[in-house]
Amino acid sequence: MGVFASLKAMFARLIDPPGSGTLRIERVVPYPPAAVPAAPVEQPDRRLRIHRGFAAALPVEDRFGLSGRTEEVDRMVRGVVWERKHVVVFGARGSGKTSLVRVFGDFADEVGQVVLYESTSGNIGFTDLFRPFLESLPGTGRDTALMQRLAALETTPFGPRELATALGEVRQSTVLVLDEFDRIDDPAVQSEVAALMKLLSDMHARVQVVIVGIAANVDDLISGHPSLRRHMLVVPVGPIAADDLRSLLETCAGKSGMTFAPDAAAAIVHSAYGSPYHARLFGVESALVANARGSDRIEMADVMRGFQSAFGAWADISGNDHRIFARAVGEPGVNDDLLRLVEHATLGAGESADASLGRAMVQVDPALVTMAHGAVMFRDSLAPQFLGLMIEHGVGARRFGGQ
Numbered sequence: 001m002g003v004f005a006s007l008k009a010m011f012a013r014l015i016d017p018p019g020s021g022t023l024r025i026e027r028v029v030p031y032p033p034a035a036v037p038a039a040p041v042e043q044p045d046r047r048l049r050i051h052r053g054f055a056a057a058l059p060v061e062d063r064f065g066l067s068g069r070t071e072e073v074d075r076m077v078r079g080v081v082w083e084r085k086h087v088v089v090f091g092a093r094g095s096g097k098t099s100l101v102r103v104f105g106d107f108a109d110e111v112g113q114v115v116l117y118e119s120t121s122g123n124i125g126f127t128d129l130f131r132p133f134l135e136s137l138p139g140t141g142r143d144t145a146l147m148q149r150l151a152a153l154e155t156t157p158f159g160p161r162e163l164a165t166a167l168g169e170v171r172q173s174t175v176l177v178l179d180e181f182d183r184i185d186d187p188a189v190q191s192e193v194a195a196l197m198k199l200l201s202d203m204h205a206r207v208q209v210v211i212v213g214i215a216a217n218v219d220d221l222i223s224g225h226p227s228l229r230r231h232m233l234v235v236p237v238g239p240i241a242a243d244d245l246r247s248l249l250e251t252c253a254g255k256s257g258m259t260f261a262p263d264a265a266a267a268i269v270h271s272a273y274g275s276p277y278h279a280r281l282f283g284v285e286s287a288l289v290a291n292a293r294g295s296d297r298i299e300m301a302d303v304m305r306g307f308q309s310a311f312g313a314w315a316d317i318s319g320n321d322h323r324i325f326a327r328a329v330g331e332p333g334v335n336d337d338l339l340r341l342v343e344h345a346t347l348g349a350g351e352s353a354d355a356s357l358g359r360a361m362v363q364v365d366p367a368l369v370t371m372a373h374g375a376v377m378f379r380d381s382l383a384p385q386f387l388g389l390m391i392e393h394g395v396g397a398r399r400f401g402g403q
Contacts, residue, residue, distance in 0.1 A: 053256030054284035068244030079233035090215040091237030093381040094277030138172040164199035182213035201231035216375035239274020273346035328363040
């Protein structure tokens, strides 16, 4: 067969292979498999949503999570930003002091102020209290008069006057927040802080100090020259109104994908005695109970079990106070006196000279502490609400019944 005949036969076989009516082409490189439809993205675990929604153990970070503190925030903004005063924020533990200050910081940042935070500790001197602020002050990254002043403070102890002189060189409005100021156990340090505040005001410095702490009144945190008072704004953080607590619970529940039955929310509002911390705590425990039974609606029975759970966690940590309360709770007359003490400690109800308060204080005396200026408080300022649970709901009252 000639060359051309051979080529013709080869092309004929390619076009019409023998034994097949159709051309079959093998795939050398396989195609990728068809995409499998993605599984739906799972919703966050409901328990995690509940914990995040109520966030009982964390300070509020922005204004949208703060309930019932509009007046306090407005006073801080007006006092610090416009009147350039120092501020003392005080109240019971769990009242929302730190949350209030953080939300204030959110507003202050919007108008160009620098807000610096530090938590204090008991055994600390004036120098160590303020040294952490120095490297964060605005203007410390440049070769300025401020840097020269601060360089002189880096390695040696300093007092109020030396620090005030250095802070006088700060050119941008700055707020130094000293949280947990009540933990400072040296009155001399408190006096030095008061002296610093007075010096900064006299110098018309752009730096202000905000003190935050647990106290019954401002004198339990700081005292100093009487003229300091006109340079200082006092912001007591007391109980928040029942309607605001209810709104707080509804907001937290909404974030968690839950709802409250009206009587369940009312029970928590009552037992929180104006405390946003306790409202969140009782709310999260009740929501977890409802979730465990497969419901997104929190009923009264869930709240009762939530009270038990919250109380148990507190009693494990505060066993001494629990034992004191368990021994005190008893006859109706005694319980009535104790309940008045709870209302007085949390809501400010009643007069300090009320005989019923005196009788109740005797019953729980080891759980109380007298502050520097005579006010009597619960040693654990979270405790009154748990005493209220014991009296009104019988929670934990028999846990130490044999002692």
